Amino acid sequence: SLDVTNNDAQTSHSTAVLPGLINISSFVPSFDDFEAATKTSLAAGFTYNAFLPQTVNGSTITDLDSLADAIGSASSAAYSDYSLYIAASETNVEEAAEAADSAGALFIPFNDFVKSKVSSISAHFASWPESKPIITDAKATDLASVLLLASLHNRSIHITNVSFKEDLSLIKMAKEKKLQVTCDVSVYSLFLTREDFPKLPFLPTKEDQDALWEGLADVDCFSIGVLPTVVSKTVNNKVAPGLGVSDALPLLFSAVKDGKLTIEDITKRFHDNPVKIFRIPKQDAVVEIDLDRSLKNLDLSPFKNNKLRGFVERVSLHGETACLDGAILSTSAVGKHEIAPRGRFGSVTGSVPQSPVLN
Amino acid sequence: SLDVTNNDAQTSHSTAVLPGLINISSFVPSFDDFEAATKTSLAAGFTYNAFLPQTVNGSTITDLDSLADAIGSASSAAYSDYSLYIAASETNVEEAAEAADSAGALFIPFNDFVKSKVSSISAHFASWPESKPIITDAKATDLASVLLLASLHNRSIHITNVSFKEDLSLIKMAKEKKLQVTCDVSVYSLFLTREDFPKLPFLPTKEDQDALWEGLADVDCFSIGVLPTVVSKTVNNKVAPGLGVSDALPLLFSAVKDGKLTIEDITKRFHDNPVKIFRIPKQDAVVEIDLDRSLKNLDLSPFKNNKLRGFVERVSLHGETACLDGAILSTSAVGKHEIAPRGRFGSVTGSVPQSPVLN
Numbered sequence: 001s002l003d004v005t006n007n008d009a010q011t012s013h014s015t016a017v018l019p020g021l022i023n024i025s026s027f028v029p030s031f032d033d034f035e036a037a038t039k040t041s042l043a044a045g046f047t048y049n050a051f052l053p054q055t056v057n058g059s060t061i062t063d064l065d066s067l068a069d070a071i072g073s074a075s076s077a078a079y080s081d082y083s084l085y086i087a088a089s090e091t092n093v094e095e096a097a098e099a100a101d102s103a104g105a106l107f108i109p110f111n112d113f114v115k116s117k118v119s120s121i122s123a124h125f126a127s128w129p130e131s132k133p134i135i136t137d138a139k140a141t142d143l144a145s146v147l148l149l150a151s152l153h154n155r156s157i158h159i160t161n162v163s164f165k166e167d168l169s170l171i172k173m174a175k176e177k178k179l180q181v182t183c184d185v186s187v188y189s190l191f192l193t194r195e196d197f198p199k200l201p202f203l204p205t206k207e208d209q210d211a212l213w214e215g216l217a218d219v220d221c222f223s224i225g226v227l228p229t230v231v232s233k234t235v236n237n238k239v240a241p242g243l244g245v246s247d248a249l250p251l252l253f254s255a256v257k258d259g260k261l262t263i264e265d266i267t268k269r270f271h272d273n274p275v276k277i278f279r280i281p282k283q284d285a286v287v288e289i290d291l292d293r294s295l296k297n298l299d300l301s302p303f304k305n306n307k308l309r310g311f312v313e314r315v316s317l318h319g320e321t322a323c324l325d326g327a328i329l330s331t332s333a334v335g336k337h338e339i340a341p342r343g344r345f346g347s348v349t350g351s352v353p354q355s356p357v358l359n
Numbered sequence: 360s361l362d363v364t365n366n367d368a369q370t371s372h373s374t375a376v377l378p379g380l381i382n383i384s385s386f387v388p389s390f391d392d393f394e395a396a397t398k399t400s401l402a403a404g405f406t407y408n409a410f411l412p413q414t415v416n417g418s419t420i421t422d423l424d425s426l427a428d429a430i431g432s433a434s435s436a437a438y439s440d441y442s443l444y445i446a447a448s449e450t451n452v453e454e455a456a457e458a459a460d461s462a463g464a465l466f467i468p469f470n471d472f473v474k475s476k477v478s479s480i481s482a483h484f485a486s487w488p489e490s491k492p493i494i495t496d497a498k499a500t501d502l503a504s505v506l507l508l509a510s511l512h513n514r515s516i517h518i519t520n521v522s523f524k525e526d527l528s529l530i531k532m533a534k535e536k537k538l539q540v541t542c543d544v545s546v547y548s549l550f551l552t553r554e555d556f557p558k559l560p561f562l563p564t565k566e567d568q569d570a571l572w573e574g575l576a577d578v579d580c581f582s583i584g585v586l587p588t589v590v591s592k593t594v595n596n597k598v599a600p601g602l603g604v605s606d607a608l609p610l611l612f613s614a615v616k617d618g619k620l621t622i623e624d625i626t627k628r629f630h631d632n633p634v635k636i637f638r639i640p641k642q643d644a645v646v647e648i649d650l651d652r653s654l655k656n657l658d659l660s661p662f663k664n665n666k667l668r669g670f671v672e673r674v675s676l677h678g679e680t681a682c683l684d685g686a687i688l689s690t691s692a693v694g695k696h697e698i699a700p701r702g703r704f705g706s707v708t709g710s711v712p713q714s715p716v717l718n
C-alpha cells in the first residue's frame with residue numbers, strides 16, 4: 001500500500017505517501033480559472049479534478065455545446081487530469097443525455113429546480129445513460145425525494161456536501177435498505193460550524209458536525225466543493241480559484257494526529273471510493289507529504305491562524321515530477337481529459353469492474 | 360353483488376343498490392358539527408365517516424386527550440358509524456403512537472411540518488403501530504419524500520386528495536415498483552378545474568384532470584375531503600358541515616351516464632377499497648338510489664346549476680331504515696365508533712384478512 005507514514009531519518013519529519021488525490025467537486029469561479037485552480041490543486045496533492053458545471057454565474061454547462069467549450073478551455077490550461085459535469089435543469093433532459101458521453105457525470109443542482117421538480121428530475125433519471133454517474137446536492141425533503149426517484153429508476157446516486165445530521169441519517173437508512181446511494185462531506189463541514197459563523201446557515205451546527213464525525217462510516221468520500229468559496233465570499237468578500245484545496249489535507253492530517261481519523265480513512269475517501277463511484281480512469285500519480293512542515297499563503301482560509309501542518313513536497317503525474325516543494329515543474333498544461341468509458345456503472349458496494357489503465 | 364341497476368316498473372326510474380358508502384376523509388368545521396355532518400352523509404349514502412383530525416382551527420386531534428374528547432362528542436351526535444384520525448406533528452411522535460389504538464389512522468398534514476420534516480415524519484413511521492393505517496396529503500416533492508420514508512420503514516401509505524398529473528404518475532411508478540401505496544382523488548377534482556376557478560390553485564388544471572380520469576386504474580378510492588369546503592369558502596365565503604357530500608354520488612353517476620365510469624368503479628372506490636385499506640369493520644348498510652330523481656338544496660355547491668340527478672331514496676344501517684326520501688328516521692345518534700382491531704395491516708394488493716363482523 002502507498003499509505004505509509006515514515007520517519008524521515010535525515011530531517012526527523014514524518015512523511016506520508018499517497019496516491020494522487022481526487023477532487024470530485026472542484027469549483028472554478030469562471031472557466032478562465034482552470035490553470036490557477038489546477039496548479040493550486042496539484043500543489044495540494046490533487047491530481048484529478050472533476051469540475052462542477054457551475055461558476056459564479058450559475059449553471060453554465062448545460063448541453064453539448066457549453067460542455068465542449070469548457071473542455072476546450074480546460075484542455076489548454078489544466079495541470080491536473082480532469083473531467084466536467086453537466087448540470088441538469090428543468091428544460092435540458094434531452095440535451096444533457098446527448099452530451100453524456102463527454103461528461104464526467106450529471107449534476108443535479110436542486111436550487112435550479114423550481115416547479116415540477118419531481119417530474120423533471122424523474123425524466124433526467126430516465127434519460128441519462130446508466131453507465132454514467134449522477135450527483136446531486138439535495139438536502140432534507142429534496143434528498144428524500146431524489147432518493148426515491150433513484151430507487152424507482154434503479155439508479156445509483158451520489159449525494160455531495162452532506163452537512164446535516166438529518167441528511168446523513170436518511171442516507172444511512174437508505175444504505176441499510178440497499179439503495180444504491182453514496183455520499184461525501186466537505187472537509188470544511190468537519191471543521192467549521194454555524195456557531196463559528198452565524199451568518200452561514202449552510203454550515204453544520206455543532207450537533208450536525210458531531211453526527212458527521214460519528215457517522216463517518218457512511219461517508220464514502222471527502223470533498224471540497226463550493227463551501228470554501230461561499231465561506232470566503234461571506235467572510236472575506238473575495239473569491240479566488242482553488243479555495244479550500246490547500247487546507248483540506250492539513251486539516252484532515254490534524255484529525256489523524258488527534259486520533260479521530262487514519263491516513264487510510266483519507267486515502268479511501270479522497271482516492272479509492274471516488275475512483276469507484278465516478279469510475280475515474282487509473283492515474284499514475286503519487287503525492288509525498290511532510291506531515292510536520294507548516295503551510296503558508298492561506299490568506300483567504302478561515303484556518304489561516306491555525307498553523308496548519310502537512311506540506312505536499314512532491315507530486316508526480318504521468319510518470320514525471322509535476323510539483324516539487326510547492327513549485328509547478330510542468331511547463332505546459334499536461335492535464336488530460338479523462339472520463340469513465342461507456343459501460344455498466346457499478347455502485348461502491350457492488351462488484352465494480354476494474355477501471356482500465358489508460359496511460 | 361349489490362351493484363345492480365334495475366328499471367323500476369312502476370315509476371320508470373332507474374335505481375341502483377349499493378353497500379353503505381365510506382367517506383375516508385370527512386371534514387367537520389368544528390367538533391360541534393358531527394350531528395349535522397353525519398345526517399347529511401347518511402342522506403347522501405355515506406354510512407361510515409372517517410373524520411379528519413382538522414377543523415377550521417387547524418389540527419385539533421393530536422393526542423389521546425383530544426382524540427377522546429372528539430370521540431366523546433361524536434358518540435353522542437353521530438348518525439353514521441365513524442372513526443377519527445389523529446394528526447401527526449413535529450412534536451407528537453410519542454403521543455400519537457400512544458393514542459393509536461383509539462384512532463382510525465395517523466394523518467400526516469404536510470403543511471404542519473416546517474423544519475426537520477424528514478426526521479420527524481420518519482420518527483412517526485417508526486413509532487406508529489404497523490397494524491394501523493397512515494394517510495397523508497403530501498404533494499410533489501413532499502409526496503416523493505413520504506413515499507421514500509414509507510418504503511424505508513416497510514410501511515403502507517395512503518395518499519389522499521391526489522390532484523395533479525405529476526403526483527399520480529409518481530404514485531403509478533411507485534406501485535409498479537411494488538411500494539405499498541394507495542391513493543384517492545376527491546370527486547370535486549374530477550369535475551372542477553383551475554380554469555373554472557382561477558383563484559383556486561389547489562384545483563387540477565384541465566390537463567391534470569384529464570390525467571386523473573385516464574389514470575383512474577391507479578386511483579384506489581374516491582374521497583370528499585376538505586376540497587368542497589375550501590371551494591365554498593372561496594366562492595361563497597361560507598363553510599357548513601357536510602359540504603361536497605350530497606353532490607358526490609350524483610356527479611359520479613353523471614359520469615356513468617356519460618360512459619366514463621361504471622357503477623362497479625364507484626362501489627370499488629367508495630366502499631370495497633376503503634374497507635380494505637382502512638380495515639373498516641363490516642357494516643350492515645345498504646343504499647338505494649334513484650338515478651333519475653333530481654337533487655335540491657345544493658345552494659353552496661358549485662354544481663347547483665347542473666341539475667344533478669341521483670337521489671338517495673333509502674339508507675339502511677344496522678338492519679333498520681335510517682333515512683327515507685331524504686328524511687332521517689333514526690331518532691337518536693345511532694352511529695357507532697368502529698375502528699380496525701389490532702392486527703397486521705395488509706395492503707390492498709396483498710392478502711387482506713377478512714374484517715370481522717362486529718354487529
Ligand SMILES: [Zn+2]
Pocket residue numbers: 063064065095
Ligand atoms: Zn446544444
Ligand SMILES: [Zn+2]
Pocket residue numbers: 019020271275282283
Ligand atoms: Zn489513483
Ligand SMILES: [Zn+2]
Pocket residue numbers: 008011013290293
Ligand atoms: Zn521534510
Ligand SMILES: [Zn+2]
Pocket residue numbers: 283284317318319359
Ligand atoms: Zn498518465
Ligand SMILES: [Zn+2]
Pocket residue numbers: 422423424454
Ligand atoms: Zn396527552
Ligand SMILES: [Zn+2]
Pocket residue numbers: 378379630634641642
Ligand atoms: Zn360495507
Ligand SMILES: [Zn+2]
Pocket residue numbers: 367370372649652
Ligand atoms: Zn324513483
Ligand SMILES: [Zn+2]
Pocket residue numbers: 642643676677678718
Ligand atoms: Zn350494525
